[in-house]
Amino acid sequence: MSGETSDHETIAEELQSVVGALVRRMRSASPGRELSLSQVSVLKRVDWDGPVTVTDLARADKLRHQSVAATVAALVDRGLVRRTADSDDLRRKLLILTEAGRALLAERRLAGHEHLAELIDDRLTAAEQEQVATSLTLLRRLLD
Amino acid sequence: MSGETSDHETIAEELQSVVGALVRRMRSASPGRELSLSQVSVLKRVDWDGPVTVTDLARADKLRHQSVAATVAALVDRGLVRRTADSDDLRRKLLILTEAGRALLAERRLAGHEHLAELIDDRLTAAEQEQVATSLTLLRRLLD
């Protein structure tokens, strides 16, 4: 490690500051207040990745399974997600979207509720978006 | 579900996932016990940016001033920050580090408690760090 710690601290600090502000921005920009960010996140993953378990979701996002279970419970209470049995392993419960869950996601897309995605599209060129995507891959490496 | 980026995963979602995991990582890696992430963040800003007000800090990080005030109050309670009068404007209170605050920051640096900074230093080349820094500037643009 070099002695130029202040430079690295600056990147780390800037990273923390920027992403914190981005998350707050997304949270406050959420229109309907219908769903929290974590709920939307889980809903999308269940939609895209097909039947998944709570443990799957936790591993993918490096969360405790209890934390994911809390979010899933809220979605089940709202009738957006359903737990189904896995006949191969009765401990597992496969999560799938209900019709209401699918409808809500479709409505969100139509209503333009993907605030961050729109900001990225509107304010960054294609080349800049590519650069950000590459940097995210680099940052992902810090998590291994 | 593997943690890899899927075809349908947008930059926005990947951004949210990566930075969320990074923040959690920092929080759990913090030797804790002493200070929370937000407290460390404010402490550093007071150190670097000299005498600042609560409003200054709030504007810089796009937080409500009440939120910053809560963090500052915790630091004052711990004797790490002191509020001083601004003779030019009696509404303002200038925040400065106490000796204990300065000592704690110095100790953190020596003890290698800057986890994120060390991860960046250890796992990214200089060129990659530069790329991340540039991307942070791009992301900062989304906040204006």
Add this chain to the structure above:
DNA sequence: TATTGTTATACTCTATAACTATA
């Protein structure tokens, strides 16, 4: 009136602990 700051309160997010059921 506008700005600066504080305090009180509530909500989101996520962790830890304790428990049940199945492998």
Add this chain to the structure above:
DNA sequence: TATAGTTATAGAGTATAACAATA
């Protein structure tokens, strides 16, 4: 014993609201 899931509880972080003091 190990794994999958749920529920309870606690803490960090931040927002909104209400208020006081100063400009």
